[in-house]
Amino acid sequence: MLRTRSRLIAAPLAAAALTLTVAGYAGAADSSSSGSTGKSSASTASAPCLADATTLIGDLDGDGNPDKISNPGHTGTKMTVQWGTADGTFGKKNAVRDLIGAKKGEDASAAVADFQNDGTLDIVVNIVKQADGDDPSSARLSEYRPGPVSRKDLTSPDGVHSDIGDRGEVRELSIAQYNGDEYPDLAVLNNSGDGQMDRDPRLSKPGGGLEGYDYDAYLKYGEFGTWSEPPAMPKDGWSQFYKSCS
Numbered sequence: 001m002l003r004t005r006s007r008l009i010a011a012p013l014a015a016a017a018l019t020l021t022v023a024g025y026a027g028a029a030d031s032s033s034s035g036s037t038g039k040s041s042a043s044t045a046s047a048p049c050l051a052d053a054t055t056l057i058g059d060l061d062g063d064g065n066p067d068k069i070s071n072p073g074h075t076g077t078k079m080t081v082q083w084g085t086a087d088g089t090f091g092k093k094n095a096v097r098d099l100i101g102a103k104k105g106e107d108a109s110a111a112v113a114d115f116q117n118d119g120t121l122d123i124v125v126n127i128v129k130q131a132d133g134d135d136p137s138s139a140r141l142s143e144y145r146p147g148p149v150s151r152k153d154l155t156s157p158d159g160v161h162s163d164i165g166d167r168g169e170v171r172e173l174s175i176a177q178y179n180g181d182e183y184p185d186l187a188v189l190n191n192s193g194d195g196q197m198d199r200d201p202r203l204s205k206p207g208g209g210l211e212g213y214d215y216d217a218y219l220k221y222g223e224f225g226t227w228s229e230p231p232a233m234p235k236d237g238w239s240q241f242y243k244s245c246s
């Protein structure tokens with residue numbers, strides 16, 4: 001218990017230090033081979049990184065130990081979390097849909113990234129039960145949850161309602177790079193009813209976090225499709241923001 005407490009006290013300091021180095025990272029990635037800005041050994045150990053294209057390593061529960069987030073197919077529908085330990089190993093796979101309380105017959109989707117660039121990962125979650133007919137149902141749960149989140153149910157004290165679940169049935173969530181800043185954006189594959197399937201963007205706010213629905217952003221980055229031919233979703237969101245761990 002005492003060890004856990006001291007780690008929790010130290011976490012805010014580490015997070016504050018990371019804000020600077022993570023911003024430096026994104027800049028370095030954009031300007032290709034412009035040197036080693038921000039590549040100190042300390043930030044390499046703590047900043048989120050990619051174990052492979054669909055596996056992100058980063059601290060989601062705020063205990064200072066990196067956790068492993070797996071996202072097969074980049075769809076956000078089969079995501080798992082393995083909590084990290086102090087010796088660098090990971091616990092068992094927990095399905096995100098189980099952690100957030102999705103019931104049988106409900107669709108669950110999630111997207112994980114450091115939307116705030118504070119060094120702790122954040123998560124967007126959505127649960128919806130598909131409607132029988134042409135009219136889509138709205139989400140039972142749709143939240144943006146800034147990390148750290150609870151290991152038990154992925155809730156955050158700073159969690160807020162997200163409007164991604166208000167405009168149709170969310171089928172997939174994916175991280176995207178739309179407006180060119182260092183903050184991750186979100187792509188939503190949305191069944192908007194009557195045979196229509198849209199890709200809706202949610203852009204980052206200037207200081208991090210996500211904006212709500214924006215028609216201009218939809219015109220610029222969104223796409224209109226059908227149930228049989230849905231719009232393509234971004235698969236390279238994580239790699240736009242995070243480097244390989246190796």
Ligand SMILES: [Ca+2]
Nearest residue numbers: 059061063065
């Ligand atoms: Ca952790």
Ligand SMILES: [Ca+2]
Nearest residue numbers: 183184185204
């Ligand atoms: Ca952005």
